[in-house]
Amino acid sequence: VNNLYFTGLPGTGKSTLARFIAPRLGLAHVDTDAEIERRVACSVADYWNANGERAFRAVERQVVLDVLADPAPKIVAFGGGALLSSDLRHQVVRSGLVVHLKTPPDLLNSRLEAQARGHALGGKSVRPILAAAEGLRARLAELELARAEFYAESHMTLWTDDEIETLADAVCVKYTQRPLLVPLGPRSYPVHVVSNEPHLPADVLASMGPSSIVLLTDTNVTLARRTSIESLLTTLAIPRTVVTLPAGESHKTTASMQTIWDAALSGEMDRDTVVVGFGGGVVNDMAGFAAATLLRGIRFVSIPTTLLSMVDASVGGKTGVDCTQGKNLIGAFHQPSHVIADVAHLETLPSRELCSGLAELVKTAALFDAALFHCVRKQGAALSRGEGDFAELVRVCLQHKIDVVTRDERETGDRVLLNFGHTVGHALERALNYEGLSHGEAVGLGMLAETKFGESRGWVEAGTAEMIRETLKVCGLPTEFDHALLAKAAPGMRTDKKRSGDCIRLPLVMSVGRSEVRRVTMEDLVSALLSP
Ligand SMILES: NC(=O)c1ccc[n+]([C@@H]2O[C@H](COP(=O)([O-])OP(=O)(O)OC[C@H]3O[C@@H](n4cnc5c(N)ncnc54)[C@H](O)[C@@H]3O)[C@@H](O)[C@H]2O)c1
Numbered sequence: 313v314n315n316l317y318f319t320g321l322p323g324t325g326k327s328t329l330a331r332f333i334a335p336r337l338g339l340a341h342v343d344t345d346a347e348i349e350r351r352v353a354c355s356v357a358d359y360w361n362a363n364g365e366r367a368f369r370a371v372e373r374q375v376v377l378d379v380l381a382d383p384a385p386k387i388v389a390f391g392g393g394a395l396l397s398s399d400l401r402h403q404v405v406r407s408g409l410v411v412h413l414k415t416p417p418d419l420l421n422s423r424l425e426a427q428a429r430g431h432a433l434g435g436k437s438v439r440p441i442l443a444a445a446e447g448l449r450a451r452l453a454e455l456e457l458a459r460a461e462f463y464a465e466s467h468m469t470l471w472t473d474d475e476i477e478t479l480a481d482a483v484c485v486k487y488t489q490r491p492l493l494v495p496l497g498p499r500s501y502p503v504h505v506v507s508n509e510p511h512l513p514a515d516v517l518a519s520m521g522p523s524s525i526v527l528l529t530d531t532n533v534t535l536a537r538r539t540s541i542e543s544l545l546t547t548l549a550i551p552r553t554v555v556t557l558p559a560g561e562s563h564k565t566t567a568s569m570q571t572i573w574d575a576a577l578s579g580e581m582d583r584d585t586v587v588v589g590f591g592g593g594v595v596n597d598m599a600g601f602a603a604a605t606l607l608r609g610i611r612f613v614s615i616p617t618t619l620l621s622m623v624d625a626s627v628g629g630k631t632g633v634d635c636t637q638g639k640n641l642i643g644a645f646h647q648p649s650h651v652i653a654d655v656a657h658l659e660t661l662p663s664r665e666l667c668s669g670l671a672e673l674v675k676t677a678a679l680f681d682a683a684l685f686h687c688v689r690k691q692g693a694a695l696s697r698g699e700g701d702f703a704e705l706v707r708v709c710l711q712h713k714i715d716v717v718t719r720d721e722r723e724t725g726d727r728v729l730l731n732f733g734h735t736v737g738h739a740l741e742r743a744l745n746y747e748g749l750s751h752g753e754a755v756g757l758g759m760l761a762e763t764k765f766g767e768s769r770g771w772v773e774a775g776t777a778e779m780i781r782e783t784l785k786v787c788g789l790p791t792e793f794d795h796a797l798l799a800k801a802a803p804g805m806r807t808d809k810k811r812s813g814d815c816i817r818l819p820l821v822m823s824v825g826r827s828e829v830r831r832v833t834m835e836d837l838v839s840a841l842l843s844p
Contacts, residue, residue: 315379315408316387316487319395319463321455322439323424324413325472326389333480334387337487341387344394347375356391360440369393376400380407392455393441401465402718405495406711409487412466416473421449465495467502492707494627494714496721499647503627503710507703508656510540513588513615514547516650520611523584524551526576528599530559533591533617536660541590553579557595561746564594564634566642572602586611586649592618592665593625593751597640600631604646614648617657619669619702620752623676623709624730626651628717634746638807639738645722653710655702663788667696668752670787673709675732675759678780680712682825685783692786728810729827732819733759736841739804743797749790756789759821761798765840766820771830773823780821795844802838 316337318326327343334341345356348371352359360368372394379388380403395401395410404410415423425448442451463469468486470479491502506512517525525548529541534556545552555575557568576585587610589599596614603612616626632643658666670692677685684705694700713730720727737758740749749757760781766772781791810817811834818832 313380313383313407314385314487314490315404316385316483317404317408317410318387318389318413319410319466320392320413321415321420321452321459322392322442323420323427324392324415326413329413329472329476329479329483330387330389332476333483336480336484337387339385339387341389342379343389344372344375344379345389345391348372348391351375357440365441369396373397373400376404380404392439392459395465396459396462401462402495405465405467405493406715409468409483409490410466410493411483411486412463412469413472414469416471417449417452419473420452424448424452461497464498465493465500467491467493490707492710492714494647495718496647499629499721501647501649501651503651503653503714505622505653505655505703505707505710507654509654510543510656511547512654513540513544513613513652516652517544517548517586517588517613520586520613520649521584522550522586522611523582524553524580525586525588526553526555526572526579526581526602526606527588527590528555528557528572528595528602529590530557530563530592530595532559533595537590537617537657540657544588544590551580553581557598559594561594561634561741561751564598564746566633566635568598569601569605569633572598573606576602576606581606581610583607583610586613588613588615589626590615590617591621592616593621596621596626597631597643598633600629600646600648601633601643603648604631604644609646612646612648614651616651616653618661618665619658619706620665620672621669622653622655622658622706623669624672624713626653627710627713628727628730629721634742638742638804638809639746641807641809653706655706658698658702661698663696663698664750665752666698667788668750670695671752671756671759671784671789673705674780674783674787674789675730675755676709676712678759678783678821678824679729679732679819679827680715680825681708684708685779685824689779689783689786692783692788696786696788726829728817728829729819731810732821732827733757733762735805735808735810735816735818735837736761736798736801738808739801740797742804743801753790756784756791757793760784760791761793761841762818763821765837766822766830768840771822771828772820776821776823779824795842799842802842805838806834 330341491504587603589596614626616622629645629647733755737755740754763777
């Protein structure tokens, strides 16, 4: 479904804009309040006054569920409180573009007062939710505050004190771009998955009104994506600090962080500075950590340029660096304000790095989506040559990641599933000093080893490891184990972040598309992996 939704306080013009845009997009439009009135055969105000808010919300919920169940794309104007329940809101966010309409308080107040006067003469009734002893203006301010977190979970916020044509233009452009949304209340952010839209990063950054930017990239990306970086910097024309680190995981260190902090703080930075990560997962993990720590937290925009960072690393707010004791052991949760994944960047990505990204795609598919898994398995050889609809694959894969992050932002629950293959994978990377295997290659081998372990315990459906092995192989990834390396890596598993005492919460794919977390002892895991 690709619906267009309008939400916002009463009187912000949701129904008017929905009606205006419907013929332009050739879509039907639904007004949930009008639909409720049709179902209960009286006005919203009369139904609310006679039955109370609870009964009204129950009817409203059913109307929203029916809208969601209808596969035909449409434009929907919601009543101001229709999306207060998070489960409903998150289903809505997944099924189309949510536009939050805002009207300056004076204008909104006078519009609703005029509506009340009109009602006295037989016009549209003013919503019961606005009735309050303290007066309309105070009630509107109170509602705005109470609902700020819910309305923040929108793909777009639009001030409505402009010509309706201008508003409609802006909405139609966004609707065709189909951004995804990570709905995390005040930390919500859109994820733009596009194919060759070179102006988008500058447009997005300009819309944030930064005082300056700190752009972090690496030497390879600077060479391969020079035109994109230069065009972004030239278009923005604001003070900037560019930090170019040597490429590679071995530079994801506290020493590199010191370089970034020094450069940023020596430049023209303040609280309105935005950190931009322009590169793969290494660059973006560090850019996010810099943004989390500079001045105790400033805004961050992620522009992933590898497949791996598009399908995984750029979304979810995990940031950090490696240290001698292990990978990603120092870091912070800090969500970006925008993610811009333009698959055009993949044109220059070396084939080995493309395959490395496919490993994270296989991971997500194996965990949550059997159909995606079979699609990657079928198309793996073509994908590893750079042929295929990468924008669509990135979208599908990211939606799974977004669903998990929405449920469990700080990894206290099932977000740990996304670490499938990482206990062994990280240990392998570390044993090779982050130079022998790429992150994706190591995770691929980790998925295989951990699935074989699950099968040996009788937890995992027999044959699952073989399906994962075949899929990794067609995607051009290594599947053979070097047992000497595994033995060298084993001690490293003890510093895994998922360890608690002698045990570890190990994510397992029980059968393709179905996953669970099992508690296992470190000893059990290590000795099973080391047995021939
Ligand atoms: N934060 C998270 O949730 C998360 C999730 C998964 C992985 N990660 C992290 O991501 C990192 C791995 O990311 P990666 O695989 O993107 O590695 P990377 O950032 O090292 O990039 C791989 C290589 O490709 C080069 N490169 C990047 N974009 C290019 C382009 N468009 N054209 C040409 N060359 C390009 C880089 O310079 C580098 O040499 C690891 O550190 C891992 O821990 C983080």
